[in-house]
Amino acid sequence: xxxxxxxxxxxxxxxxxxxxxxxxxxVMNNTANALLAIGAxxxxxxxxxxxxxxxxxxxxxxxxxGTLDHAxxxxxxxxxxxxxxxxxxxxxxxxxxxxTSYRDQILSRLVALRPTAIRGNASEILALAKANQSRTKGVxxxxxxxxxxxxxxxxxxxxxxxxxxxxxxxxxxxxxxVIQIHNGTPLMTRVTGLxxxxxxxxxxxxxxxxxxxEAMTAAIALLSIAGELAEKISxxxxxxxxxxLDKLYNLTEDEFKNTLRxxx
Amino acid sequence: xxxxxxxxxxxxxxxxxxxxxxxxxxVMNNTANALLAIGAxxxxxxxxxxxxxxxxxxxxxxxxxGTLDHAxxxxxxxxxxxxxxxxxxxxxxxxxxxxTSYRDQILSRLVALRPTAIRGNASEILALAKANQSRTKGVxxxxxxxxxxxxxxxxxxxxxxxxxxxxxxxxxxxxxxVIQIHNGTPLMTRVTGLxxxxxxxxxxxxxxxxxxxEAMTAAIALLSIAGELAEKISxxxxxxxxxxLDKLYNLTEDEFKNTLRxxx
Amino acid sequence: xxxxxxxxxxxxxxxxxxxxxxxxxxVMNNTANALLAIGAxxxxxxxxxxxxxxxxxxxxxxxxxGTLDHAxxxxxxxxxxxxxxxxxxxxxxxxxxxxTSYRDQILSRLVALRPTAIRGNASEILALAKANQSRTKGVxxxxxxxxxxxxxxxxxxxxxxxxxxxxxxxxxxxxxxVIQIHNGTPLMTRVTGLxxxxxxxxxxxxxxxxxxxEAMTAAIALLSIAGELAEKISxxxxxxxxxxLDKLYNLTEDEFKNTLRxxx
Numbered sequence: 001x002x003x004x005x006x007x008x009x010x011x012x013x014x015x016x017x018x019x020x021x022x023x024x025x026x027v028m029n030n031t032a033n034a035l036l037a038i039g040a041x042x043x044x045x046x047x048x049x050x051x052x053x054x055x056x057x058x059x060x061x062x063x064x065x066g067t068l069d070h071a072x073x074x075x076x077x078x079x080x081x082x083x084x085x086x087x088x089x090x091x092x093x094x095x096x097x098x099x100t101s102y103r104d105q106i107l108s109r110l111v112a113l114r115p116t117a118i119r120g121n122a123s124e125i126l127a128l129a130k131a132n133q134s135r136t137k138g139v140x141x142x143x144x145x146x147x148x149x150x151x152x153x154x155x156x157x158x159x160x161x162x163x164x165x166x167x168x169x170x171x172x173x174x175x176x177x178v179i180q181i182h183n184g185t186p187l188m189t190r191v192t193g194l195x196x197x198x199x200x201x202x203x204x205x206x207x208x209x210x211x212x213x214e215a216m217t218a219a220i221a222l223l224s225i226a227g228e229l230a231e232k233i234s235x236x237x238x239x240x241x242x243x244x245l246d247k248l249y250n251l252t253e254d255e256f257k258n259t260l261r262x263x264x
Numbered sequence: 265x266x267x268x269x270x271x272x273x274x275x276x277x278x279x280x281x282x283x284x285x286x287x288x289x290x291v292m293n294n295t296a297n298a299l300l301a302i303g304a305x306x307x308x309x310x311x312x313x314x315x316x317x318x319x320x321x322x323x324x325x326x327x328x329x330g331t332l333d334h335a336x337x338x339x340x341x342x343x344x345x346x347x348x349x350x351x352x353x354x355x356x357x358x359x360x361x362x363x364t365s366y367r368d369q370i371l372s373r374l375v376a377l378r379p380t381a382i383r384g385n386a387s388e389i390l391a392l393a394k395a396n397q398s399r400t401k402g403v404x405x406x407x408x409x410x411x412x413x414x415x416x417x418x419x420x421x422x423x424x425x426x427x428x429x430x431x432x433x434x435x436x437x438x439x440x441x442v443i444q445i446h447n448g449t450p451l452m453t454r455v456t457g458l459x460x461x462x463x464x465x466x467x468x469x470x471x472x473x474x475x476x477x478e479a480m481t482a483a484i485a486l487l488s489i490a491g492e493l494a495e496k497i498s499x500x501x502x503x504x505x506x507x508x509l510d511k512l513y514n515l516t517e518d519e520f521k522n523t524l525r526x527x528x
Numbered sequence: 529x530x531x532x533x534x535x536x537x538x539x540x541x542x543x544x545x546x547x548x549x550x551x552x553x554x555v556m557n558n559t560a561n562a563l564l565a566i567g568a569x570x571x572x573x574x575x576x577x578x579x580x581x582x583x584x585x586x587x588x589x590x591x592x593x594g595t596l597d598h599a600x601x602x603x604x605x606x607x608x609x610x611x612x613x614x615x616x617x618x619x620x621x622x623x624x625x626x627x628t629s630y631r632d633q634i635l636s637r638l639v640a641l642r643p644t645a646i647r648g649n650a651s652e653i654l655a656l657a658k659a660n661q662s663r664t665k666g667v668x669x670x671x672x673x674x675x676x677x678x679x680x681x682x683x684x685x686x687x688x689x690x691x692x693x694x695x696x697x698x699x700x701x702x703x704x705x706v707i708q709i710h711n712g713t714p715l716m717t718r719v720t721g722l723x724x725x726x727x728x729x730x731x732x733x734x735x736x737x738x739x740x741x742e743a744m745t746a747a748i749a750l751l752s753i754a755g756e757l758a759e760k761i762s763x764x765x766x767x768x769x770x771x772x773l774d775k776l777y778n779l780t781e782d783e784f785k786n787t788l789r790x791x792x
Contacts, residue, residue: 026292026308028554032720037765042720043624044554047597050628057627069311069335071597096307099321100314190513192296192306237301238509245766249718290556290572333575333599360571363585364578454777456560456570501565502773 001217001264002257008209008218009256013039017059017207021200022046022076024066024095027193030241034197037248038222040204046075055082059207061090062200063115065106073106080113089206089215091117092161093199098127111159116206117216118155119164119199122148129154149173162212164202166195170220174213181217182261183224190237191244198223217262225259226251265481265528266521272473272482273520277303281323281471285464286310286340288330288359291457294505298461301512302486304468310339319346323471325354326464327379329370337370344377353470353479355381356425357463362391375423380470381480382419383428383463386412393418413437426476428466430459434484438477445481446525447488454501455508462487481526489523490515529745529792530785536737536746537784541567545587545735549728550574550604552594552623555721558769559590562725565776566750568732574603583610587735589618590728591643593634601634608641617734617743619645620689621727626655639687644734645744646683647692647727650676657682677701690740692730694723698748702741709745710789711752718765719772726751745790753787754779 018041023031028044035042045054048071055061061083063076083090092115094107107128111118120128129151152163152173162174168186172179188194201223205215223244229251230243282305287295292308299306309318312335319325325347327340347354356379358371371392375382384392393415416427416437426438432450436443452458465487469479487508493515494507546569551559556572563570573582576599583589589611591604611618620643622635635656639646648656657679680691680701690702696714700707716722729751733743751772757779758771 024308025289025553026296029293029557029720032554033765033769036718036720043627044552044595045624045628046595047630049598049630053628053630067308067310070313096309099307100309100317102311102313102317190300192293192300234510235507236510236513237297238506238513241297241509242506242766242770243763245769246762246764249764249766288572289553290560293557331572331574334577360573363571364573364581366575366577366581454564456557456564498774499771500774500777501561502770502777505561505773506770 001262002260004214005218005221006253006256008205008214009222011208012204015208016041017204018043018057019060019062019200019203019207020045020054020058021062021064022072022079023062023064023196023200026066027196030193031197031200033245034248035200035204037245038201038204046072048075048078051075051078052082055079055088056086058088060203061088062093062203063090063110064093064095064196064199065103066095066196068103068106077109077113080110080115084113089116089212091115091119091199091203091206093196094118094120094124094128095196097124114159115161116212117164117202118161119166119202119216121166121195125155125163125165126151149178162216164216164220166198170224172213172216172220176213177264179213179217180263181221181224183221183228183259185228185231187231187234187237187240188227191241194223194227221260221262222248222251225256228259229255265526266524268478269482269485270517270520272469272478273486275472276468279472280305281468282307282321283324283326283464283467283471284309284318284322285326285328286336286343287326287328287460287464290330291460294457295461295464297509298512299464299468301509302465302468310336312339312342315339315342316346319343319352320350322352324467325352326357326467327354327374328357328359328460328463329367330359330460332367332370341373341377344374344379348377353380353476355379355383355463355467355470357460358382358384358388358392359460361388378423379425380476381428381466382425383430383466383480385430385459389419389427389429390415413442426480428480428484430462434488436477436480436484440477441528443477443481444527445485445488447485447492447523449492449495451495451498451501451504452491455505458487458491485524485526486512486515489520492523493519529790530788532742533746533749534781534784536733536742537750539736540732543736544569545732546571546585547588547590547728547731547735548573548582548586549590550600550607551590551592551724551728554594555724558721559725559728561773562776563728563732565773566729566732574600576603576606579603579606580610583607583616584614586616588731589616590621590731591618591638592621592623592724592727593631594623594724596631596634605637605641608638608643612641617644617740619643619647619727619731619734621724622646622648622652622656623724625652642687643689644740645692645730646689647694647730647744649694649723653683653691653693654679677706690744692744692748694726698752700741700744700748704741705792707741707745708791709749709752711749711756711787713756713759715759715762715765715768716755719769722751722755749788749790750776750779753784756787757783
């Protein structure tokens, strides 16, 4: 598995896939920087008038509802539909699922477009699967990721998507045995948008491999390991954000393989 | 006073209040990071359809008009109204007040919703209070903060809000004697959005204490001290931004109390 | 030439021109920080209701179509028209020109408003000039900047604008002999929005000198040199972004003149 994952990391670096992001305002800058750091080519675009052409141009689509509104939801739905028609891989990040009825309503329409992959924290995955009626506390995770496993399995069965649950341990749920990744550091939760970055990186990996379980695993492993190594030379969340980008860029095969803690 | 302020800083770290921001595009990322660094939970959301639910979920609301337009102004007004109805604390940042008639028109409608707190630079506070007809030069301060004291008092009398004036010396104007904070460093004016970060941090403190004068004082002191300490190990505005976030996260009680220069 | 360019850098630092940006969501934060670092005063504003007043207040206007949509395109067109009427300098950044027909349609309307300056990568300049029907691969450059020289000349003849082509070598095309700048580092392409920053800095320089060829040359030289020097002390794109801002702020005359590699 470690060799496969590293091979995908090299594929992103060499193929430089174009990743179309319809994402939230908070994270656009560091999402673009994370994609550039791993060797991908980010594009952010949301105008109705160009959605069809943009989705067609790109290797994968990333939809993140963090700061959704009427116009942006329309763009997301149009893009998801276009990706489905073209059989392009696309990933959904259900930011704040369960926080408001509006989010849940837009999300149910997006889920109906059968994303290739879904990634969220445990609260979001739970809310998305209606496995739990509890309201999430905004965008931070309040439920333990283990509790969301059943919800993730239900979502996978409903949509066919590979489903990622982020947390202290990350879980990847698909038609394969559940994969657990034990990398990362709690300080990563004090930097905004690293979950959103994970989603965007998964998009980049979906563009270079047909094995969507491995694509998600490689992306989450890469980000978690980069964060874990960056934390060792950081004084807080500000330096972590900077050094994480450096590490995404210059991570070596040895560092990756020696740091990865994975259970399949 | 120093003990009270430190107690509030600990309260934010332990209670992790959810802070709802309707703010400008420029600063969303570093505002979220500043809130996370002090231990708060930021959420950015502006869709009309979810404003009522979001304001109800959160401990405080932050409204910042920096990049306002028709749709966002509607959201800000709706949120301010909702916060007023629910008696939730909310703070207004009148970015660029006086620069255009549109800003002044929206601001007068927001002020009528009686924010719990208002924070701006001297030019903005002057413009907001109509104490001075001079046009501000955009979002940088051209008036000295001392000159805006009368304007701040007028705003306080009009709305009941505690009013903060940012500058070389920061002033906090309420029904208490005026408080002056002499921390910070001029290099902070070369990093975009640190005033906006101050406003957001005040929001977080308003969520954990009913004493709104102390809430504003604690937030401004915390940010100014973090900036002042960060500047000592910075080579310019880039490193200041990063090290400021680190310092917001790891500031100790001793550092806070030994650095604070306050006059009550 | 070196003395002229340095004189313009000092003029920005001392005059602190107000630069009005209607730009994309991805880069707003680091564009504002880059402008602050060189001593300019950025303002970001796009509401139809205040465009006319804002353009009148500012020393220069920057229009960047990166994340355009219907409402923002309207604002850009209105602002370009206003700048033209007031004879204020303004610069166009045709991000992603050629990627979609929508972009090309809005761009042709903007070009008709005769920007004072245009800056893009080779693909964008080629697309903008219709000198080449090839589609760009999003916002990264796929064509070599040399190939775009004819396109830049055509654009200059059409609009009167000074035209900059960014790449390994940067070209400045105007009614003067073509200027080449051989500074910068490939790592700069792994940080999002440095091209957009270049455009914004050009805006600041256009506000302090009537010689638009020198304005663009000084801005591009300053950013490229700052990036080149920052790269020497960086571990990757994260630290490059931070140290670039530091260097924009503290670059000395000796560093500038000793590092500049220019051909006129």
